[in-house]
Amino acid sequence: MIITRPRDWARIKANLAEVGAEKVFLMGCGQCATVASTGGEKEILQAKAAIEATGRTVTGWAVGEVACHSGGTKLEARKHVGDISDADAVVVLACGAGVQTVADSVSKPVFPGLESVFLGNVVRHGVFEERCQMCGDCVLDKTAGICPVTTCPKGLLNGPCGGMWGGMCEVLTDRECAHVRIQRRLTEQGRGRGRATLEPKDFSKKLKPGSVNLREKKGTSAGGGRDE
């Protein structure tokens, strides 16, 4: 899921002031931002109170099923067309993809209410960790299912670096070095003590913006899409 954190409130207020917005509509996201406790109903109501405390009016709010779903967000905007047309601006408590989907769905100025920080694993309730940066050229088959690109702070494919000490990472000193973990798991799985050196990554597989179209005959892709 996409992990978000609250955006500096001063920036949101400055955005509203820039367009002279006295009336605001709020939109959240029923998926990632709800799980991350940043853009669900509770946080929308908190944002509503904060905006009202500045003397502005909140014309309405909505938490759609998935903010980054184009059809669903357009439908949600249609359901609230009156409240949105009464507003001078829309503030979205969702990831950047969700904010852009809302901006495509309404004619008012749309501002982000959150910062999008990483693709995260849910380790347990309220605890998220970054395990994959979606590089488009996965090496997990060679690294026992542990991503060195993401879990080594230096992103080294072949480690450990010279700073590893006693098996611990020199950057995140409370964590074991990613390459020590990789080697231990490979050894436990009987996959050899000395793993092969990984080749430099092919960053052409991570061209932006990624797109995949499964509706076309063979499926077209670009950037983050599939090799076909």
Ligand code: SF4
């Ligand atoms: S190698 Fe790339 S695709 Fe695979 S887990 Fe790491 S960042 Fe993600």
Ligand code: SF4
């Ligand atoms: S100690 Fe290991 S995990 Fe930490 S930066 Fe060096 S190679 Fe990466």
